[in-house]
Amino acid sequence: xLCLGPAPSAYSATVGRWVAPPPKPPTxxxxxxxxxxxxxxxxxxxxxxxxxxxERKQDARHLMIALRAAPPGSAExxxxxxxxxxxxxxxxxxxxxxxxxxxxxxxVAIDMxxxxxxxxxxxxxxxxxxxxxxxxxxxxxxxRPPAKMSLEVAxxxxxxxxxxxxxxxxxxxxxxxNGTMPEGALPKFAHGHFKIGMIDTGVLASHPxxxxxxxxxxxxxxxxxxxxxxHGTAIASLLAQYGTADIKVADVxxxxxxxxxxxxxxxxxxWLAGEGVAVMNLSLAGPDxxxxxxxxxxxxxxxxxxVAAVGNDGPDGVARYPAAYxxxxxxxxxxxxxxxxxxxxxxxxxxxxxxxxxIEAASMDGAKPYSGTSFAxxxxxxxxxxxxxxxxxxxxxxxxxxxxxxxxxxxxxxxxPVYGKGLVPRTPPEVKNSxxxx
Numbered sequence: 001x002l003c004l005g006p007a008p009s010a011y012s013a014t015v016g017r018w019v020a021p022p023p024k025p026p027t028x029x030x031x032x033x034x035x036x037x038x039x040x041x042x043x044x045x046x047x048x049x050x051x052x053x054x055e056r057k058q059d060a061r062h063l064m065i066a067l068r069a070a071p072p073g074s075a076e077x078x079x080x081x082x083x084x085x086x087x088x089x090x091x092x093x094x095x096x097x098x099x100x101x102x103x104x105x106x107x108v109a110i111d112m113x114x115x116x117x118x119x120x121x122x123x124x125x126x127x128x129x130x131x132x133x134x135x136x137x138x139x140x141x142x143x144r145p146p147a148k149m150s151l152e153v154a155x156x157x158x159x160x161x162x163x164x165x166x167x168x169x170x171x172x173x174x175x176x177x178n179g180t181m182p183e184g185a186l187p188k189f190a191h192g193h194f195k196i197g198m199i200d201t202g203v204l205a206s207h208p209x210x211x212x213x214x215x216x217x218x219x220x221x222x223x224x225x226x227x228x229x230x231h232g233t234a235i236a237s238l239l240a241q242y243g244t245a246d247i248k249v250a251d252v253x254x255x256x257x258x259x260x261x262x263x264x265x266x267x268x269x270x271w272l273a274g275e276g277v278a279v280m281n282l283s284l285a286g287p288d289x290x291x292x293x294x295x296x297x298x299x300x301x302x303x304x305x306x307v308a309a310v311g312n313d314g315p316d317g318v319a320r321y322p323a324a325y326x327x328x329x330x331x332x333x334x335x336x337x338x339x340x341x342x343x344x345x346x347x348x349x350x351x352x353x354x355x356x357x358x359i360e361a362a363s364m365d366g367a368k369p370y371s372g373t374s375f376a377x378x379x380x381x382x383x384x385x386x387x388x389x390x391x392x393x394x395x396x397x398x399x400x401x402x403x404x405x406x407x408x409x410x411x412x413x414x415x416x417p418v419y420g421k422g423l424v425p426r427t428p429p430e431v432k433n434s435x436x437x438x
Contacts, residue, residue: 088257089222093151093169100287103170103261107155108291109141110166117141119161125154133266135273136298140263140291142170166290172259173252173286175201175231176309176320176374195246196239196385197272198281198378199265201232202251209237209362213245218271220264223255230363234370235283237362238378242386248275252284262289265322269295273304278388280304281381283374285311285320285345293325300327303391305399307331307381309373311345315418324349329384332420333357333376338410340418344373350420352403353410354379380424 063080070077084090089104106128109116121127124146131140145154151169158167205215215236217226232249239245250268252260265284272280280299285308296306307329311320323330330349333341333356340346341357356376358369380403387399407422415421 088259090172090257090259091151095152095169095287100169101172101259102151103172103263105144105151106170106261106263107143107145107151107158108168108170108263109143109158110168110291110294111139112141112165113162116162116165120158123157123161124149125158131263131267133270133295135270135302136266136295138266138291138294138298140266142263168262168290170261170263171287171289171292172261173265173284174259175253176283176285176311176372193244193246194242194382194385194389195248195277196279196281196381197248197250197275197277198232198235198239198283198381199250199252199268199272200235200281200283201229201253202226203232203236203247203249204228204362204364205236207233207237207362209367210240210247212243213240213247215247215249217249217251218268219254220250220252220268220271221254221260222257222264225254226251227254228364229253231283231374233364234361234375235281235378237367238359238375239281239382239385242382245382245385248272248277260284262286262292266291266295269299269306273299273302273391276390278303278305278391279381279385280306281377282306282308282322283377285309285323285373288319288321288324292322296322296325296328299391301393303393303396305329305381305384305388305391305396307377307384309377310347310350312341312343312372313345314343315346317345319347319349320345329380330420331356331373331377331380332418333371333373334410334419334423338423341371341373346417348417350417352380352407352421353419353423355426379426383424 063084067077067080070080081092085104090101091104092099093102094100117127120143126144128142128144133139145151155167155169158165202217203210203215205217213236219226221227232251236247236249239247250271252264252268265282269280300306306322306327308323308331310323310330310332311317313320322328324347330351332344332350332353334353335341335357336355340353354376356373357371359371359375360367361370361375384399384403387402388396403424404421406425408425409422410419
């Protein structure tokens, strides 16, 4: 019987008032727990949450696109900058005569001495936080400039007062690619087992494309919790196509903003290194950063493999990082006909090419093709992870030699600024570890 209201009450002589009868024992059907994933209410909540995330990301991208289109010195340009500052905690600062998007009110100090810290406090700087990175052997202190002092002036004052110190602004980074077109099916290429780390957005770990993968996530962004997004979910699904993967995900883009920063990326790299991850997939790109450069130098010297997207600023775009650092493997994207992605960055920092145009990958609502240098990175990172079981400088060169034997030279004979050393095929020849024989 379906009850549409409260149970009728009855008068009790014992307690001297009207009371409700005792509840009936639950039926067998009521005892059965409902699955949260399949419950219509939970489904509506998840869809609403995903829609909000898309809108927030679209807003951030819309602001940046609108800013590039706005005339210099216009009121519209000033309005957009103010919204970026107030809504996303981002602002523009001039570094070496070029404007750069950075975290609002933050200066990075690397291995700062106690004397320099005392001096900074005396100058009116406010200490925010400290992070020690034992694997890299680095220490980061974050400082806030005095009130009404611009970041450029504050940075110059610290550098002038402590000439041996290493200081910089906390540069902003963004994912290096986007998704378009309707959903499709995802292929599988291999059945090996490997561990890999990715620094990206949060991942929808319950996606069917990741059912054979073990996904562990940790938040390094400015949001309060992991923020699942299309970009990270797509990258994880591309990695999982190569077998039963143990994927460690560092979400550096959590929260409303579609941007990360150098501090978050370096902290994520330290975490992955501490987890014993030998190969790291960084499908992101941004400006040069002293902190990020030191971090990549420390890790690659210990045998960690860092694979990164070269960026999507076009053939005349400037070098993007960390792909352009020595020791980092910079990846560009081609389509299935081996034509270079129109918007891919070109230069001496390009090491390899892989398919990354209209490539099928998972999304928050199923699957769809994506385009961008971001989506070429997992093809190379996963194949390296199948070989590199632990960070080891001695075996790293042999693993890279194996990769180069699979490369197809494209464009000008030999290495060139468009394709690097050439195209790495999407399907590896075998899945067993050729170095260890496992």
